[in-house]
Amino acid sequence: MTSSTTLSTWNETALLDLVTVKSGQVDPRAPAYRNLPLIAPDHLASQTGRLLKKESAAAQGAISGKYLVKPGDVIYSKIRPYLQKAYKCDFDALCSADMYPLTPRPGVDASFVLHTILGSDFTNFATSVSARSGIPKINRAELSEYRLTVPPSREQRAIGRALDDVDDLIATLARMIAKKQAIKQGMMQQLLTGKTRLAGFAGDWREVRLREAGATYGGLIGKDKHDFGSGSASFVTFTEVMEGARLRGRGLERVRVNSGEHQNQVQRWDVLFNGSSETPDEVALAAVVDFDPPPATYLNSFCFGYRLRNAQLIDPTYLAYFFRSNVGRKLVASLAQGATRYNIAKTKLVDVQLYLPPIDEQQAIVCAFRDADSEIEALGARLTKAREIKIGMMQQLLTGRTRLPVEESAA
Structure with a gap:
């Protein structure tokens, strides 16, 4: 066996040829389901594919029917599609009836599906068709209208991994910013009340x-x-x-x-x-x-x-x-x-x-806060750049304008 780098042809297809939409709901009060996490649209961050909150159906007091979600399924919010809320699940869960649970068909990469749904082309389509009704919502018939060009499985996986890696960087930077902000808030609470004094200052407040x-x-x-x-x-x-x-x-x-x-x-x-x-x-x-x-x-x-x-x-x-x-x-x-x-x-x-405190201590405290702000701003600039890079990558990779060579096996 030898391997060679090839660029295979992309084929046009319907989104629903790539995934199946689950039907049939379960009772979230049943013992088999009540302790599963329940994901609703407001639990997802816009545009990022991030889960903001993980809480069981029982803790949320769920009583109406929900969809059962398995690892590898992609959940997409059908309400207000311009918010771009989707999530690739890696655990057993339930999802709200306001969401579509999409199961990738054999040979279809779940990350590729997720990033396609979060992409500008699909979002523009979903937003336009959702405007046909009074409440912004994309129904299943409208979902079936969407068509796209799709690479073979290996290139799907390569694209999915590349965009997942950028998402991991974005999530890491966001966590670092949140941690720095929490540290700064703690500093403010201590230094602005005199509970903690900077070294070298002992004057009366x-x-x-x-x-x-x-x-x-x-x-x-x-x-x-x-x-x-x-x-x-x-x-x-x-x-x-x-x-x-x-x-x-x-x-x-x-x-x-x-x-x-x-x-x-x-x-x-x-x-x-x-x-x-x-x-x-x-x-x-x-x-x-x-x-x-x-x-x-x-x-x-x-x-x-x-x-x-x-x-x-x-x-x-x-x-x-x-x-x-x-x-x-x-x-x-x-x-x-x-x-x-x-x-x-x-x-x-x-x-x-x-x-x-005395004015010199005030000024020293300000310097400490400025340093903290500078660190947060530098991380914020990196986060903004990473998000811009991801948008550019999605525009190139999901349309085939830029190709990722993949190793194909050959006899």
């Missing part, structure tokens, strides 16, 4: 009222929709204020501000807060202006700013981290007012007394 060190200002006033999207001025968006403790000005947008208008300009080291939210836990999330704003940069009307007058009392970046920590969130939540939407008055916020 003191109470500081925010109005002692600075004052607030409001966002843009007197503007309507026609003023936004054009003009020579720029403004910090609500979204960027909400994103994180350090605001870099990467999402500034245009606004028209006429000469002679009195508007408050944003300056470096201002601390910006959102004034309202749907929950009290998300009111007054702080972001420090950690860049030099161009001239005529303003703040959106849904936020307000705080500008320090005494830099020897409070480090502005420390303040931003504080109001994003658990202790800062609890403090703000106690001040929020509202029923369906919660607001915080600037006068109440500046009356808050914070228990703060």
